Amino acid sequence: MLTTLASWGLIKLELTRALRNRKFLFFSVLYPSLLFLLIAGSASTTEKIDGTGLTLPTYMMVSMASFGALTAVLMGNSERIAKERESGWVRQLRLTTLPGRGYVLAKTASAAVVSLPSIVIVFVVAALVKDVRLDAWQWLALTGAIWAGSLVFAALGVAIGYLASGDAVRPVTMIVYFGLSMLGGLWMPTTTFPQWLQDIARWLPTHAYASLGRAIEQSHAPHTTDLLVLAVSFALFAGGAAWLYRKDTLKA
Numbered sequence: 001m002l003t004t005l006a007s008w009g010l011i012k013l014e015l016t017r018a019l020r021n022r023k024f025l026f027f028s029v030l031y032p033s034l035l036f037l038l039i040a041g042s043a044s045t046t047e048k049i050d051g052t053g054l055t056l057p058t059y060m061m062v063s064m065a066s067f068g069a070l071t072a073v074l075m076g077n078s079e080r081i082a083k084e085r086e087s088g089w090v091r092q093l094r095l096t097t098l099p100g101r102g103y104v105l106a107k108t109a110s111a112a113v114v115s116l117p118s119i120v121i122v123f124v125v126a127a128l129v130k131d132v133r134l135d136a137w138q139w140l141a142l143t144g145a146i147w148a149g150s151l152v153f154a155a156l157g158v159a160i161g162y163l164a165s166g167d168a169v170r171p172v173t174m175i176v177y178f179g180l181s182m183l184g185g186l187w188m189p190t191t192t193f194p195q196w197l198q199d200i201a202r203w204l205p206t207h208a209y210a211s212l213g214r215a216i217e218q219s220h221a222p223h224t225t226d227l228l229v230l231a232v233s234f235a236l237f238a239g240g241a242a243w244l245y246r247k248d249t250l251k252a
Contacts, residue, residue: 068118081161
């Protein structure tokens with residue numbers, strides 16, 4: 001009971017801190033929708049992208065919603081955890097009833113909650129400005145799939161936060177962040193890549209993440225490969241985060 005209360009208390013604290021960080025809210029909530037307008041603002045609403053059956057606004061709507069969720073959970077978790085480790089905050093938490101899994105859960109859950117507004121705002125902008133139209137079930141399924149899929153990258157953010165020091169965490173996170181975004185096809189269709197790069201991109205979790213949303217837009221079932229890539233990635237990232245947490249505990 002005490003453990004559960006401690007976990008919920010930390011989640012509330014994390015949410016309060018995130019909502020007070022205006023810079024973080026801008027880049028995680030508003031920036032993706034602005035980037036969507038920059039990329040798809042002048043694009044045709046009828047011309048289809050080769051090999052996708054989707055217009056550029058419809059295609060990029062999922063990309064930018066996924067990008068926004070990725071920003072919220074990855075950037076927020078990694079830097080905050082690294083700084084908390086150096087400040088001694090994590091050491092203080094270990095003196096409470098909060099177990100390691102509760103700490104990781106609180107970080108992951110709070111980041112996922114913050115990612116939801118960025119997804120919804122991109123959808124609203126796409127619908128109002130570029131006249132993107134989907135069935136009600138598709139909007140709901142897209143929101144749920146992108147939101148749930150962000151947990152994969154929330155776990156990666158926790159792992160990076162324990163892997164890198166306070167000085168190194170930002171460059172490490174930025175390399176991972178931009179690398180996964182660009183190579184995973186969140187900024188441009190992977191069909192524009194050379195074939196050898198397309199073969200690499202299809203195994204990245206960001207590519208599988210966005211592909212879930214595009215399958216919903218096309219009223220198709222998700223590809224088994226994409227589900228496997230996300231499941232394996234989550235297991236690796238969460239397992240790595242747990243191992244790094246235990247390792248860090250032994251050093252304390």
